[in-house]
Amino acid sequence: MSENSPEIEDDTGSYESGLPGFLGTIDEWIARIEAVMLALGVILMAVNTCVNVIARFVFGEGLFFSGEINRILIILITFAGIGYAARHGRHIRMSAIYDLLPVGGRKALMIVIALFTSLVMFFLCYHSYGYVDTLQSRGRILPALGFPIWTIYVWVPVGFAITGIQYLLTAIKNFTSRDVYLSTGVVDGYADTESEV
């Protein structure tokens, strides 16, 4: 039997904002809120689903609003998570060609990638705000919980905005420093032989 693992790994444990001063403090607080939303979202989802199963056994009937709660949580997790993933350089990408480039090329390409991604995120932020606005005017409600559907979508534009800001900061970070950065806090991972300090 293997020994107990002493401390479990937490590869996104710390986050240091690339922003200076007061803005950096705000950014770090946003990161903390995102982390809490992620963890709490997953835990609540597990609890909600389990309680529903148990209710089905004990009372012979599930909770009719359980499905809608999970629907709310999944939106929360996804849109709190995209910003958090951007901070920690965790979005999935195919980097085979990118990795072959010399440092200068990677840096230039990463700036292009980060700027364009940021632009796309702000674009989606704008249009998802528009969608939420339309939904509000149409008055659609959640059948079981009874409150307006648009309220569960407010995280969508917020998540896109935060992700957009993260990529914008990544571009700036790459402009202003010597290394190549995947995100404001993460130096380009493998092929890390040439220039990193």
Add this chain to the structure above:
Amino acid sequence: ANWRYAHEEYEGDVQDVFAYKFKEYIEENSDHTLQVYRFGELGESDDIMEQTQAGILNFVNQSPGFTGALIPEAQIFFIPYLLPTDMDTVVEFFNESKAINEMFPKMYAEHGLELLKMYPEGEMVVTLDEPATSPEEFSNKKIRVMTNPLLSETYDAFGATPTPLPWGEVYGALQTNMIQGQENPIFWIESGGLYEVSPNLIFTGHGWFTTAMMANQNFYDGLSDGDKKLVQDAADFAYTEILEHIDGLADEALAKIQKASDKVTVTRLNEEQIETFRARAPQVEKKFIEMTGKRGEELLNQFKTDLEAVQNN
């Protein structure tokens, strides 16, 4: 122009037949073309409704049951024993009813939708793991329902345990006895093979699966008078055709089912047995009024008046 039409069923199902009859009339009597999208091609029921409101789609076919999040009153079709059971009276009801032909169009119009036709698809049939003829025999049966509070109330009233479940899991859940029954029109029970895993068919006569076909209102209002007439005529044509189509469809589907499986039992409740279920309906009506308020109550009363009118004929 090229018009777009989405519905919420598969190829060959009633809504699909309706859509293609509508298309046939439009394309034969004008230069317009019609593109039909079936279930899942453009998303779920709610999605195609929103797309119609946004003007991407010109026409949409959606069951009022699904429209509940938008027009709560449309759930009236889930109230048991509100519609007559025999086909001829139902057709007459849909033709004559003031509630259907005057009150509903106004409610749809509030949401930017021009209601063109409401029509019945088929009688709801309950399938169970054993035959049943009374609410007592429904007790402790988990019966799958669509996610809709009023429909849940109906099965609650019938003594069963309503269990909301996505359509994709229904067959497997019946097979493993996670649920003991479900309700659907007979042709779905046939095409979905549900009788294989839930072989006892019970004709409770409690309701008809009803659906509605509508257009985006801005689009419709912007049509020339000639095109408006074209659309109305096409809807009338498809309506006439669909009534012919569903007449006998249920019998055909039942014959197919009985040919495919000898485990199938058919129970048709008699008047006395129906009465024991009908006695539970007021609970659902009360819930409906609770959910829809004064307007719902008016609609319900009009439904009952209309029903009396056709039944006295």
Add this chain to the structure above:
Amino acid sequence: MAMTLMLIMIGLLLLGFPMMIPLITAAVVGFVMMFDGFGQMGTFVQQMMGGIRPASLIAVPMFILAADIMTRGQSADRLINMVMAFIGHIKGGLAISTATSCTLFGAVSGSTQATVVAVGSPLRPKMLKAGYSDSFTLALIINASDIAFLIPPSIGMIIYGVISETSIAELFIAGIGPGLLILVMFSMYCLFYAFKNKVPTEPKASWSERGRSVRDALWPLFFPVIIVGGIYGGIFSPTEAAAVCVLYAFLLEFIVFRSLKLGDIYKIAKSTGLITAVVFILVAVGNGFSWIISFAQIPQAILESVGVNEAGPVGVLVAICVAFFIACMFVDPIVVILVLTPIFAPAIQATGLDPVLVGVLITLQVAIGSATPPFGCDIFTAIAIFKRPYWEVIRGTPPFVFMLILAAALIIAFPQIALFLRDLAFAD
């Protein structure tokens, strides 16, 4: 329009953009072409939200969470020790134990990456010490982890089931046969490798040691009972089974084994949430993308021009396998399922293929794809946790990929490999 969208996607993909960007950009261009501007972008957002709406998707984070708790606690190690105690001593035993552990752990884990971590971390050092080359060891670990994708639960199957409206319960059980087939094939290759390279055998465990290992592994062995027994016994839906696994894993690791502290649950849940978000944003934008190609009737046009409709069922299956294999070389498996399944849907319907069989083959292809270069999430996971260079990780893969393709061919030739258990479980 199909061509434009494809070029945009491939271009952005190869440049190394985050995978959501090629999908979003192609979709937005599609919307602009279809509606002459940005006027209908609301529908794109609507479809993104529609993509993550299905209740069955909840099973994804739940299975990730359960596997994560097990990996960080003791359950995974206990299972591996039991396998080792029984077959560690035969020729090629360590390698075969690795493949078998992947299969067994796969009965709890829904993802290939979690399996790479859980099985690879403890067994790779042992294999290296025993004399297996590192390239063989790494290739075995990342490819045997594919088995975890076929043995229920499987994230790939959940996502395929959700978008093709196929029963996840049936998909799950149909994956068992192919999973075991691959285990047998890999084991034979391991045996052959051990003979050829004269790898010495390990000492045999005594019966008392075996007894102890079984006793230790007894609790974790209940996971497959919960999942398979629970779903086919009519107790749970797949989603509920996933949540019950979480509850069970929690009870085991926090209360029975006391291997984790309550505070750890926060870190584990956060990590699960992060993985979920990264996958679900792809599910969301993938759904938006498939809406516009469906609206523009592109699948029908493509299938017609390629002539798939005339190819018959076997032809369609082969076409599906080839398309998924190639796409998975460059794109994340989830994205491939999201983009290609709707394209093939009309052909699957037209040829009357069993959607469960199609689902199993697609799952196998995307599992293979997670270990095929240049893009493979298992490759990246292996690089990250074993700290080995890219080339070293992929050097030994060709024989394994060949065997996996053979397995796909066998399933096409003998669909009963997949469908036998399904028909048995769902027989009347």
